[in-house]
Amino acid sequence: MPLSGRHELLQAIQQLTRKHLHGKERPLRLAMVALLSGGHILLEDIPGLGKTTMALALANALGLTFGRIQCTSDLLPSDITGLSVFNRETSAFTFVRGPIFSHILLIDEVNRAMPKTQSALLEAMEERQVTVEGTTYPLPEPFMVIATQNPTEQVGTYPLPESQMDRFLVRTGMGYPPPDVEKEIIQSGSIRETLRHIPTMVTAAEILAARAAVAGITIAPTVVDYIYRIVAATREHPQVQTGISTRGAINLAEAAKVQAYLAGRAFVIPEDVQEMVVPVSAHRLVLGGELENPDKEQLLRVIIATIPVPRS
Amino acid sequence: MVRIETILQFLIAGVALLGFIPLAPWLDRLPMVLVLLALAWGLYADRWGKPIPGHMATPLAIIIFFLYAIRVSPTNLVAPAANLLALLLAVRLATPRSSRHHLQIIALAIFCLAASSLFSIDATFLVCLVLQLVLAAVSLVFLTVADTAPDTTFGPGQLRTLIASALLLPLATAPLMVLFFLILPRTQFPLWNALAGASAGATTGLSDHIAPGSSATITENRVVAFRAAMPAQDPERLYWRGIVLNSFDGTAWVRKSPPPETPAIPAPGSITQEVYLEGIRSPVLPTLNIPRQLTGIRVLASPDLVFRPAVADRGKLRYGVTSVLLDTVAVHRGINRTFYCQLPPFLPPRLAATGRRIAREATGDEHALALVEQFFRQQKISYGTTGLPTGPTALDLFLFEKRTGHCEFFATSCALLLRQAGVPARLVGGYLGGTYNDLGQYYVVTEERAHVWVELFIEERGWVTVDPSRWAVNFTQARIAPPPGFLKRIALILDTGSYYWNVAVINYDLERQFSTANRLVTMSRGLHLTGPGRWIWPVLLSGATLLLMPFLTRQYRTSREARLVRKVLARVRQVYGIVPTPDTGLHALAGELNDPALCELVERYGAIVFQGRRLSRREASRLRQLCRQIGRRKKGLHSNEECD
Structure with a gap:
């Protein structure tokens, strides 16, 4: 079957949004996109909108291990990776694995960690391995980081530099749930407890198989050209200082493939690209300094609207 | 950089001048001088000064109108009208202008040129007409630009491009002009002079009345x-x-x-x-x-x-x-x-x-x-x-x-x-x-x-x-x-132009046309190719055409896919009255319209094209069939999601 695991994954998303994560379909879907294309997701929103809940639910539903790091300004790299501890009985150092050795790693308030820790973290994200005291430890597969940050807080934070932002495949906000849904949530109260009992719907092996299926999805030259034109347009736009990088373009193509996979197609259509371009690319844009409080997503949408879609 | 307003001023002045020149010899002195003054004033006012305000010009135009209107009589119709035209042109030229006024000037100038043909049919008319049409077409393009973006300025490169594209207009009408030249009836006489029997000038030269001793000198008439x-x-x-x-x-x-x-x-x-x-x-x-x-x-x-x-x-x-x-x-x-x-x-x-x-x-x-x-x-x-x-x-x-x-x-x-x-x-x-x-x-x-x-x-x-x-x-x-x-x-060489104007334009008639056609037929009959020449030319020509075809058509060839998409979009416009924006993909369009036939078409089409294949002839014809069914199948069979 060319699109193996798709059915199960879609069902998992459906189950989660129906039972546990009301009104969180879009971030959940984007998290799935990041997972299937081997990337990481940055959730940018104020606290209390269910970022952690979503990460937990996702980990449980997919039958994956879950680790969590709460970033503070005194967080050290070894707090994440783990460290060697002397064992008296064996008279040897044994490596105690840190929280990073999980399938799904939630890094809360990533902008509160000091740059040294941030960069260690992001390096691990990219390399998918951790080297401590000369020994390299591979991270589990699949591995996905869900980082969160609060965009409104400024004091005592170390904003992620642009180069680090580029390492996240997807950035999205959570957004407030719709009024009806929110009322429902208020009524039923916190669901943290019930999350522990979410049955496993997808196995890690299925996810890896789905990743293989995504890699096999065709992307036609016209669509590649479309992606290129989008990327080129962001580079030439007068209000943009630095446009989408080549890595950004690769990520966009991969995200579009996952979108096609989730839609049950073995090929990418331009609409997949359109769907993915804002979450995948907006955070990679560096705008000119003179713009007050720029809305990158809005600007990117404006740019996209000027580029004709390939139809043939 | 040149302001578009300046370009327009000069273009319009050119159009006006071209309408005025052929009419000038038949005008009274006052309108003639006024037009020239107004033309100069208009250009000057655009640069440095202020044009004459419209509230002063309008009453002036009305007074002028009545001044000439009372002169009109059944026998003296065209001359006052021509003077009136020239004066209106002068008023328009000297007063502030919006796009509407620019258009009025173009129209008045064309009327002036037309009026001149009532007095005399001269080769100047053709020259002025052609130049005026070209200038007017270019002016219209610039007017359109000025209307949407009044403060536009142009560099030399942009100006060239714009003028080149503007020139396409008169160029495209050239075949039509030739066609009309061939089929339209024409007059060999300046209409007004023929109708009113007005004398074309002093009759010196050949005369039917010879009286030696009636004058001391003879002025030589070089007409x-x-x-x-x-x-x-x-x-x-x-x-x-x-x-x-x-x-x-x-x-x-x-x-x-x-x-x-x-x-x-x-x-x-x-x-x-x-x-x-x-x-x-x-x-x-x-x-x-x-x-x-x-x-x-x-x-x-x-x-x-x-x-x-x-x-x-x-x-x-x-x-x-x-x-x-x-x-x-x-x-x-x-x-x-x-x-x-x-x-x-x-x-x-x-x-x-x-x-x-x-x-x-x-x-x-x-x-x-x-x-x-x-x-x-x-x-x-x-x-x-x-x-x-x-x-x-x-x-x-x-x-x-x-x-x-x-x-x-x-x-x-x-x-x-x-x-x-x-x-x-x-x-x-x-x-x-x-x-x-x-x-x-x-x-x-x-x-x-x-x-x-x-x-x-x-x-x-x-x-x-x-x-x-x-x-x-x-x-x-x-x-x-x-x-x-x-x-x-x-002077003789210049006269040749005048001669051919008479031969080819004024006296061109059906008889000429037939004789030309006859001559062509006779010539082609006289063309007897014998021996190898009989087939060498056709073979060479067709060979050259075959060789050149790919180069000639490459630029203009549209792919089967593009043709199909054009057809689909035309059908969508016909059925739903929707012209999708360029950033709307076919799948998005199908999802939006939720038309079953369109959904099916787009799915099939996308599966072929976005997998990097080209449409085969059979697939294209099947898709065209689907295209014809857009808007005919019942809605609601497909949900939005399936359509995507």
């Missing part, structure tokens, strides 16, 4: 009388016959209805001419002496070989003439001698005495002629056009006192002397000589070449052409022009 397409001839024999004057009343020669006679002109050695007459100043058609036949228009021919148009047309005419270069016209069964020997009751005494002497001495008609010539040569009269004798005794003064005069004096005196001697004589008015244009192979004959000579009747021979002016001591210097100099040559 072109006619052009005659024909091979070059001996200039000595280039007598263009116009009118025959057969009666002298004591002061002037006039034409009376000629008595019947039957001239016999032999056919051999005939020369054909194609004459293009520039507006008829005298109601006769000039022909090369001696004309046998006139074709191309309906004419009234007199026995003394004078031709008049049957319809009193005015303006440019074209006709063919067959002539024989002879100096004698034989007449069957003789002539009415008494009619051609009539003399006025009073003749100048010395002239009468000379006549009587010749009559006494002459032994026959030919001897009388010889005696007359001898008399002229003895008097040593010179040919001149200034210091002419005037008054009732002008002929006497001419022969015996001043001894200078022009052809009218010579011809009149000669004919009177001959008539006294009993020799029938008449005056022939026409033209002498002409400038040959080698480029166009035609003669240009100007009004200054108007000439009068004598025909006398000699029994057994007929009417003999005699030019008494040749007996002047200085005739060769005075009348036979020297070979054309440098400037004259240039």
